[in-house]
Amino acid sequence: MEQEGLKLLAKAREETGLPIVTEILSSDDVDLVAEYTDVMQVGARNMQNFSLLKKLGKVHRPVLLKRGMSCTVKETLMSAEYILSSGNPDVILCERGIRSFEDSMRNTLDLSAVALLKEWTHLPVIVDPTHGTGIKSLILPMCKAAIATGADGLMVEVHPNPEEALSDGFQALVPEQYQKITQAIRPYLELEGKTL
Amino acid sequence: MEQEGLKLLAKAREETGLPIVTEILSSDDVDLVAEYTDVMQVGARNMQNFSLLKKLGKVHRPVLLKRGMSCTVKETLMSAEYILSSGNPDVILCERGIRSFEDSMRNTLDLSAVALLKEWTHLPVIVDPTHGTGIKSLILPMCKAAIATGADGLMVEVHPNPEEALSDGFQALVPEQYQKITQAIRPYLELEGKTL
Numbered sequence: 001m002e003q004e005g006l007k008l009l010a011k012a013r014e015e016t017g018l019p020i021v022t023e024i025l026s027s028d029d030v031d032l033v034a035e036y037t038d039v040m041q042v043g044a045r046n047m048q049n050f051s052l053l054k055k056l057g058k059v060h061r062p063v064l065l066k067r068g069m070s071c072t073v074k075e076t077l078m079s080a081e082y083i084l085s086s087g088n089p090d091v092i093l094c095e096r097g098i099r100s101f102e103d104s105m106r107n108t109l110d111l112s113a114v115a116l117l118k119e120w121t122h123l124p125v126i127v128d129p130t131h132g133t134g135i136k137s138l139i140l141p142m143c144k145a146a147i148a149t150g151a152d153g154l155m156v157e158v159h160p161n162p163e164e165a166l167s168d169g170f171q172a173l174v175p176e177q178y179q180k181i182t183q184a185i186r187p188y189l190e191l192e193g194k195t196l
Numbered sequence: 197m198e199q200e201g202l203k204l205l206a207k208a209r210e211e212t213g214l215p216i217v218t219e220i221l222s223s224d225d226v227d228l229v230a231e232y233t234d235v236m237q238v239g240a241r242n243m244q245n246f247s248l249l250k251k252l253g254k255v256h257r258p259v260l261l262k263r264g265m266s267c268t269v270k271e272t273l274m275s276a277e278y279i280l281s282s283g284n285p286d287v288i289l290c291e292r293g294i295r296s297f298e299d300s301m302r303n304t305l306d307l308s309a310v311a312l313l314k315e316w317t318h319l320p321v322i323v324d325p326t327h328g329t330g331i332k333s334l335i336l337p338m339c340k341a342a343i344a345t346g347a348d349g350l351m352v353e354v355h356p357n358p359e360e361a362l363s364d365g366f367q368a369l370v371p372e373q374y375q376k377i378t379q380a381i382r383p384y385l386e387l388e389g390k391t392l
Contacts, residue, residue, distance in 0.1 A: 073300045100296050102306065104269045108294070109308045112301055112329045115337040133308045141311040141345045148340035148384060187387050188344060 002029075006036040013038075021064055027052040034059050044069045044096055044131075047079050057086020066094040066128070073113050077121060093117060093125045094155065095146075097132035106134025106171070109142055111149045118150040126153035134171045140181050147188040156181065198225075202232040209234075217260055223248040230255050240265045240292055240327075243275050253282020262290040262324070269309050273317060289313060289321045290351060291342075293328035302330025302367070305338055307345045314346040322349035330367045336377050343384040352377065 001008070009020045019038035024030060025046065033040060039062045046052055047068035056063050063083050067076045080091045095114050097107025109132030117125045129142035143154050159165045159172035173181070182196060189195060197204070205216045215234035220226060221242065229236060235258045242248055243264035252259050259279050263272045276287045291310050293303025305328030313321045325338035339350050355361045355368035369377070378392060385391060 070297060072298050098296060098298065098304070100294060100304065100306075101266060102268050102294065102309065104312060105308055108296065108304060108306055110296075110298065110304055111307050111341050112305045112325075112334055112338055113298065115329075115334045115341075116300060116331070118337075119333060129308075133311075135308075135312070137315060138308055138311045141314075142308055144344035145307050145311075145341035148344045149337045188384075191383050191387075 003032065006033065010036050024052065024056070027055045030055045030059060034061050037061065039064050039092070042066060047071055047076065050079075050082055053079060053082035054086045057083045057088045059088060061088075062090035062092060063088060064092045064094055064126075066096050067098070067113070069097070069099045069107060071098075073116055073120075076113075076117075080121075080123060091123050092153070093121070093123050094128055095125065095132070095151075096128035096155075105132075105138070107132055109133055111142075111145055114146060114149045114151050124152040125150070126155055127151045128155040130155070130157040130168075130171050130173075136171060136173060136177070139173065140184055143181060143185050144188045147185060147192055147194070150192070154185075199228065202229065206232050220248065220252070223251045226251045226255060230257050233257065235260050235288070238262060243267055243272065246275075246278055249275060249278035250282045253279045253284045255284060257284075258286035258288060259284060260288045260290055260322075262292050263294070263306075263309070265293070265295045265303060267294075269312055269316075272309075272313075276317070276319060287319050288349070289317070289319050290324055291321065291328070291347075292324035292351075301328075301334070303328055305329055307338075307341055310342060310345040310347050320348040321346070322351055323347045324351040326351070326353040326364075326367050326369075332367060332369060332373070335369065336380055339377060339381050340384045343381060343388055343390070346388070350381075 013020050021039040021041050022037045023041040023043050024033045041064040044066045065080055083091050095110055097109045100108040102108050114125050127146035129139045157172045158178045162169040162172040165172055209216050217235040217237050218233045219237040219239050220229045237260040240262045261276055279287050293305045296304040298304050310321050323342035325335045353368045354374045358365040358368040361368055
């Protein structure tokens with residue numbers, strides 16, 4: 001939807017007071033997207049789009065960098081380095097599942113990568129169990145597990161009417177399911193000294 | 197060490213009162229190993245050794261079946277089926293990491309497979325974070341995460357003197373580290389209604 005979509009997001013922010021994270025697909029659009037969004041997301045398919053990363057290093061917006069589906073932990077850190085060394089210190093890493101031979105789930109959520117990244121870097125690491133598994137019933141257990149590995153945040157897909165979603169409806173939770181998850185994870189957050 | 201090793205294990209059981217799990221490598225040895233051990237372990241490399249599995253179906257000992265390093269969740273269940281349908285109902289599944297492109301860890305511990313298996317089968321599922329990561333400092337976070345995904349047990353390598361271990365010393369914990377982990381996981385077990 002390009003700029004039209006950004007305007008809708010801005011309207012949603014105005015009405016709800018919630019900050020916006022949205023994906024930036026090309027280095028051409030960096031200035032336009034930065035005008036509208038609070039956090040610039042780099043999707044898994046662009047994790048090694050180095051011209052995009054370098055341009056994001058010049059922007060005064062935090063960058064949410066998703067791990068490429070066939071990229072190692074070290075390569076993920078090297079991609080973060082492109083943004084950091086270009087002048088933007090605010091990078092959030094996201095484990096969203098890697099490609100493997102396992103065919104019962106959309107991806108293989110690599111939670112040991114989260115524990116390893118928490119040792120190797122000061123950058124915050126969040127987890128996306130929705131893309132990581134592609135199976136709604138696995139989102140709660142993998143949220144709890146992600147917290148236990150030290151994750152700093154969770155990213156979960158929610159839609160008021162998943163059947164009519166324009167993409168990924170099969171893996172989106174309805175708001176009631178989302179609310180239940182936010183309750184169920186609280187004791188796990190507490191054990192890690194964290195809150196929602 | 198073959199039978200000599202089994203005799204040492206039997207002696208250890210006698211002195212400590214602890215039950216024994218040991219690996220069975222060939223269908224030729226099923227009767228011999230069954231004489232000495234409490235649980236028969238099938239290693240990842242033998243998960244699809246179907247003649248071994250069928251023979252284990254005739255033995256009155258629980259079987260600990262480790263997921264093959266390049267086997268899917270469905271194939272793991274099909275291997276369990278060889279044992280079950282041959283007459284032995286006591287099969288324990290074990291997620292011990294799968295092979296992936298990620299090269300910072302020994303394997304990729306697939307915890308979503310645990311959550312999925314807990315939905316798909318009544319069989320108990322345990323997790324081996326030692327082989328799953330090959331990194332000692334990741335064992336505690338991955339134990340906690342495994343519990344959060346619904347795992348029924350954990351398998352952790354311990355050695356009184358890892359430097360002198362005949363195999364896998366680099367990933368073995370010393371008893372003091374093991375004891376700390378057994379303390380640290382208790383609150384996570386409690387949240388799942390489980391005890392040590």
